[in-house]
Amino acid sequence: MKHIVITIGREYGSGGRFIGKKLAEALNIPFYDKEIIEKVASEGHFSKEFVEKNDEKPNGIINALYISQNYTLPLNQQVFLAQFSVIREMAKKESCVIIGRCADYILADRTDTVNVFVHAPIEKRIERVVKYYGVEEAKAQDTIKKVDKSRAKYYNFFADKEWGKAKGYHLCLDSSIGIDETVNVIKAYVEGFNK
Amino acid sequence: MKHIVITIGREYGSGGRFIGKKLAEALNIPFYDKEIIEKVASEGHFSKEFVEKNDEKPNGIINALYISQNYTLPLNQQVFLAQFSVIREMAKKESCVIIGRCADYILADRTDTVNVFVHAPIEKRIERVVKYYGVEEAKAQDTIKKVDKSRAKYYNFFADKEWGKAKGYHLCLDSSIGIDETVNVIKAYVEGFNK
Numbered sequence: 421m422k423h424i425v426i427t428i429g430r431e432y433g434s435g436g437r438f439i440g441k442k443l444a445e446a447l448n449i450p451f452y453d454k455e456i457i458e459k460v461a462s463e464g465h466f467s468k469e470f471v472e473k474n475d476e477k478p479n480g481i482i483n484a485l486y487i488s489q490n491y492t493l494p495l496n497q498q499v500f501l502a503q504f505s506v507i508r509e510m511a512k513k514e515s516c517v518i519i520g521r522c523a524d525y526i527l528a529d530r531t532d533t534v535n536v537f538v539h540a541p542i543e544k545r546i547e548r549v550v551k552y553y554g555v556e557e558a559k560a561q562d563t564i565k566k567v568d569k570s571r572a573k574y575y576n577f578f579a580d581k582e583w584g585k586a587k588g589y590h591l592c593l594d595s596s597i598g599i600d601e602t603v604n605v606i607k608a609y610v611e612g613f614n615k
Numbered sequence: 616m617k618h619i620v621i622t623i624g625r626e627y628g629s630g631g632r633f634i635g636k637k638l639a640e641a642l643n644i645p646f647y648d649k650e651i652i653e654k655v656a657s658e659g660h661f662s663k664e665f666v667e668k669n670d671e672k673p674n675g676i677i678n679a680l681y682i683s684q685n686y687t688l689p690l691n692q693q694v695f696l697a698q699f700s701v702i703r704e705m706a707k708k709e710s711c712v713i714i715g716r717c718a719d720y721i722l723a724d725r726t727d728t729v730n731v732f733v734h735a736p737i738e739k740r741i742e743r744v745v746k747y748y749g750v751e752e753a754k755a756q757d758t759i760k761k762v763d764k765s766r767a768k769y770y771n772f773f774a775d776k777e778w779g780k781a782k783g784y785h786l787c788l789d790s791s792i793g794i795d796e797t798v799n800v801i802k803a804y805v806e807g808f809n810k
Contacts, residue, residue, distance in 0.1 A: 539782050584781045587734050590789045592781035593804065601807025608803040609788065612796025 421447065422614045425511045425530065426606070427523040429537040429575070429583065432567035433545030433553075433560075435595045435602070436538035437519050442603045444517040447610070452510060453519040459510075460502045474499040476520055478573035500578055520571070524589065525579035534613050536606055537584060537592040544596045616642065617809045620706045620725065621801070622718040624732040624770070624778065627762035628740030628748075628755075630790045630797070631733035632714050637798045639712040642805070647705060648714040654705075655697045669694040671715055673768035695773055715766070719784065720774035729808050731801055732779060732787040739791045 426443065430436020437453055444451035452459075457475055461468040477496040493501070500522075507526050510516055511533070524535035540548075545564055549555040555563050575583035586592050591609045595602040621638065625631020632648055639646035647654075652670055656663040672691040688696070695717075702721050705711055706728070719730035735743075740759055744750040750758050770778040781787050786804045790797040 537781055586732055586779045586781045586784070586787035589781070589787070590792075591800070592784070592787040594785045597785075597804065597807040598810065601804075601810060605786070605800060605803045605807060608800045609792065612792035612799060615793065615796060 421515065423532050424449075424515045424610060424614060425523075425527060425533045426517045426610065427527065427533060427535050428517065428519050429524065429535070429571075429589070430520065431539040431545065431584070432564050432571070433549040434538045434540040435548060435599055439538055439595060439599055439602050439606070440517045440519050442599060443606055446603060446607060447515070447517075449515040449517065450510075451517045451519075456503055456506055456510075456518070456521060459506050460499070463502075463506065466499065466502065470495075471499055471502070475503075476571060476574050478570055478577055496574075522575055522579045525575075525581065534591065534606075534610055535589045536609075537589045538595050538602065539584065539592065540595045616710065618727050619644075619710045619805060619809060620718075620722060620728045621712045621805065622722065622728060622730045623712065623714050624719065624730070624766075624784070625715065626734040626740065626779070627759050627766070628744040629733045629735040630743060630794055634733055634790060634794055634797050634801070635712045635714050637794060638801055641798060641802060642710070642712075644710040644712065645705075646712045646714075647702075651698055651701055651705075651713070651716060654701050655694070658697075658701065661694065661697065665690075666694055666697070670698075671766060671769050673765055673772055691769075717770055717774045720770075720776065729786065729801075729805055730784045731804075732784045733790050733797065734779065734787065735790045 428436050428440045440453070441451050457471045458468060460466065460471050474495045503521055504526050507518060507521065507523050510518065511527050511530060524533070527533045542561065542564065546557070546560040549560050549564060550557050572583040581588045584592070590613070591606065593602060593605055623631050623635045635648070636646050652666045653663060655661065655666050669691045698716055699721050702713060702716065702718050705713065706722050706725060719728070722728045737756065737759065741752070741755040744755050744759060745752050767778040776783045779787070785808070786801065788797060788800055
C-alpha cells in the first residue's frame with residue numbers, strides 16, 4: 421500500500437474514534453488518538469495529565485488572563501504546538517490514522533492525506549454515549565452539544581476553517597449505516613485516492 | 616435491490632451530474648436531471664422553455680416586483696412547487712437518482728433516501744468546465760462562483776438548511792479521486808445503507 425495518512429474529525433457520539441480504530445486495523449497501520457497525548461508527554465514537553473487537561477481545548481476568557489499574567493502562550497496553545505510537531509513526525513514516518521486535533525489542517529501541505537469527517541443523527545449519538553461512554557440519558561443531549569461546541573471552537577480557531585463543512589474534507593459521512601459499513605466506505609475512498 | 620432514491624447535490628464543475636448518471640447505470644435505475652424539466656412541462660404545468668428558465672433559480676429583487684404586480688407566487692416558486700410534486704411521484708414510483716432541485720429536502724420524510732453532495736477543488740472544476748462545458752478559461756472561475764452562489768441561494772431558500780454542510784447529507788465527497796472511483800464510494804455507502 422502507498423504511504424497514506426487518514427485524519428478523522430468526528431461529532432461526539434458518532435463512533436468516529438471506533439471507526440478510525442477499525443479502519444487502522446483493516447489497513448494494518450497505526451492508530452493515534454489519546455496515543456498522541458502520551459507521545460507529547462513522553463517527549464518531555466509536558467506531563468501526561470497536563471496534556472490531557474489541555475487537549476483539544478478551545479480558547480476561553482481565561483487565556484487572556486493567563487497571557488497578561490505570564491507573558492507566554494496560553495496552555496492550550498502550547499499543547500497545540502507540541503501536538504503539531506508530533507503529528508507532523510507521525511505522518512512523515514509511516515501510514516496511520518489520526519483522530520481529531522486539527523490533523524487535517526496540520527498536514528494540509530501533504531498530498532498523501534485523506535481527510536474524513538464522521539457525523540450521525542442526534543438520536544443515534546445519544547444511544548451511543550449512554551451505552552458506551554456511561555453518560556446519563558437525561559444529560560446526554562446537553563453533553564453532546566457541549567463537546568461538539570468545544571471541538572468546533574477548537575478547530576475553527578486553530579485550523580482557520582469551518583468544522584463539519586463538506587468542502588474542508590475529502591469525505592464526510594453519516595455513520596448511522598453501521599460501524600463496519602462506514603469503515604468500508606472510507607476504505608473504498610482510500611482505494612480510489614491511492615489509484 | 617431494495618427501493619432506494621439517491622439525491623445528488625453538486626458544486627458546478629465537480630462532475631456530480633455525470634457521477635449520478637454513471638451511478639444510475641451501475642445500479643440499473645432511472646436517472647433524472649433535465650428530465651425533471653421535461654416531465655414538469657409534459658404534465659402540462661408550463662412550457663419546457665419556461666421551466667428551463669426558472670429551474671433552480673433563487674429569489675431575487677425581481678420577485679418582489681412580480682408579486683406586487685401579479686398577486687401570485689414568483690415564477691421560480693411556481694416551478695419549484697411543480698417540481699416538488701413530480702419529484703415526490705418519481706421517488707414513490709421507483710428507485711432512481713435525482714440531481715439537485717432540493718430533492719433531499721423534498722424527500723426528507725422518506726427513509727429510503729440517501730443524500731449525497733459532490734464537490735471538488737477549484738482547479739479541477741476549472742479544468743472540467745473548460746473541457747466539457749465549453750466555458751472560456753479566462754471566465755471559468757467567475758462562472759463557477761456565480762453558478763455555485765445561485766445553487767446555494769436556491770437551496771438555502773427552499774430547503775431551509777445549508778448547501779454543502781456535511782450534516783445535511785449522508786455522504787459528501789471530493790470527486791477529484793476520479794469519476795468511477797467516486798461512483799464506487801457512493802455504491803459502497805448505498806450497500807451499507809441497504810444492509
